[in-house]
Amino acid sequence: MNLADLETPRLVLDASKMEANISRMKRHLAGLGVQLRPHVKTCKSIEVARRLMETPAGPIAVSTLKEAEQFLENGVTDILYAVGIAPAKLDHVVALRSRGADLCVVVDSIEAAHAVATRRADIPALIEIDCDGHRAGVKPGDPVLLDIAATLSGGTVLRGVMTHAGDAYNCRTTEAIAAMAEQERRAVVESAAMLRDAGHAAPVVSVGSTPTATFARNLEGVTEVRAGVFVFQDLVMAGLGVCGVEDIAVSVLATVIGHRKDKGWIITDGGWMAMSRDRGTATQAVDQGYGVVCDASGTPVEDLIVADANQEHGIVGRRGGGALDVTRYPLGTRLRILPNHACATVAQHDSYHVVRQDQKVIDHWPRFNGW
């Protein structure tokens, strides 16, 4: 089967690009002496995860218990649920642990620690540290860290600390990302030291984000790096300098369904239902609209972007609205659109159509959504 045989829109994954992205990250982290714990919230596919994981059993990080469940069914047992635990989800956590998952949870408050500890199920936990004021977590140096650790000690296993430098997405230079990686590292290494000084083992010191993982120069004291989107890369990552546009491994195959010659528009069947509503590049130096338009081989053409999108219509035009000879893209022409945010775009699809550089579909990998 060829890409030309697929009814559109469909999600395409270039396995060669994906493998190069994986190798690059693994090489970099191996050089820094830390383990990769791939975040499978991006791919939600066992086929992709198998190419990411060090062993068939993991490790992985997940963002939902559905992911933990699905990957456990496929033999993955070393799982970090990297989102603060809701007390009502602890029964589900215990059920997954009883089925063989070494499932570890995350807490950032005495209330959450208390909920985990009083469950009395020896659920392992990491304490989340806030390295950048971005989202959740205990501020580095805040003595509440020791209160949380003491609360956990009552009925659970304190594994250590974790953080996520989400603010790295707002950095303007790769130098700033490298500085953020060091800030991320110090936040958890110092927090782990604080725990150890108080008599807690805290063997795990976990950091992660694709930008900081890419530009980190020193990860001393860190035991693992969580990163997800690097496996596919995307336009937001390209805008940050994390990758080149040519490294992006996923695209949405779409078909030209009409034209507006007067406006220089090509209309395709790749709307926001196929691309997602993510406009992550809107605040970057180069706004890529709803995605960069490539020809059927995956090469960007004529500075075209998806300038606007309705549910099942993509409006393709030149960046900035310049004149375009739309007759070069007759009705039925196949295009491939590179996404702003891979996690959001692939989530709009139920499977990957796998190619390897050319347009021959060599595999078809299912993915899942939900909670």
Add this chain to the structure above:
Amino acid sequence: MNLADLETPRLVLDASKMEANISRMKRHLAGLGVQLRPHVKTCKSIEVARRLMETPAGPIAVSTLKEAEQFLENGVTDILYAVGIAPAKLDHVVALRSRGADLCVVVDSIEAAHAVATRRADIPALIEIDCDGHRAGVKPGDPVLLDIAATLSGGTVLRGVMTHAGDAYNCRTTEAIAAMAEQERRAVVESAAMLRDAGHAAPVVSVGSTPTATFARNLEGVTEVRAGVFVFQDLVMAGLGVCGVEDIAVSVLATVIGHRKDKGWIITDGGWMAMSRDRGTATQAVDQGYGVVCDASGTPVEDLIVADANQEHGIVGRRGGGALDVTRYPLGTRLRILPNHACATVAQHDSYHVVRQDQKVIDHWPRFNGW
């Protein structure tokens, strides 16, 4: 089962509000003497569609052939595929027609008309008219309309004309929407007259969008109205004056997983994966962030919105960032979030948990995605 028993995030549908939305629209259109052809791209659920349709066989409008396929399997046969047809999809159209679907396609160019006609399968077609410069379609009065009609006559059945006033979403007043409804009506009524003057029957004159359907005062010459989002309503529609916030029938149930007291943030497990990345209210007078926050009963509380969202984290704060006593929302508190754009938010979920005013889950309706 109660909402409190559901693992979060989950999609909730208040059937009472939905039924009121449906009744209101049907009453209004009956008063104007036109038929409703509900656009089921919003719900993608046969259970919801059954409450919308005039008969078990339809009519409906769909945005994908997957919708046509799924609804046909449930006995719906009167189907308009309201997105310009890609020639490569005609085999699929013919297959669905051979299975009993009276499936009608849309064209807006001689090229597309030629593709449909040369298929020689008597596929019925509507010609799309561009009433507002928003997207696809033939401009009213453009003589190419007759060339397209003549091309279709070769091997298909010209049913008539259709248009969609997508620009109504950008109107600032309900008066402007009413004027847009009249512009929408005139565009197709005049185009139908042009076709009839040239000897084409053109029995169908189809318009549609929830805003114009709501504020249309005269639909003389129109035979049917397509509208979708009115069934659930959403914050974008409330911002346009189409409905009140209290009419919104869908919400995302989420759980408090943490706090940032210093920032006045409540962190929930309702991130953009549960809400979608849609920020449709960002350009309206009142920006609702990623959604308006309600208590578990569905009533908005303390002017809270989802101010920011990560994949599985919603960051809830007061609109404008004012001080908030986060201790009123302890860990584990259930909240319900009203969406910017119902079509985008419900597409992030695989089913509706149906309630009727209170929090008892009375039904569970599957929905589907894909192409």
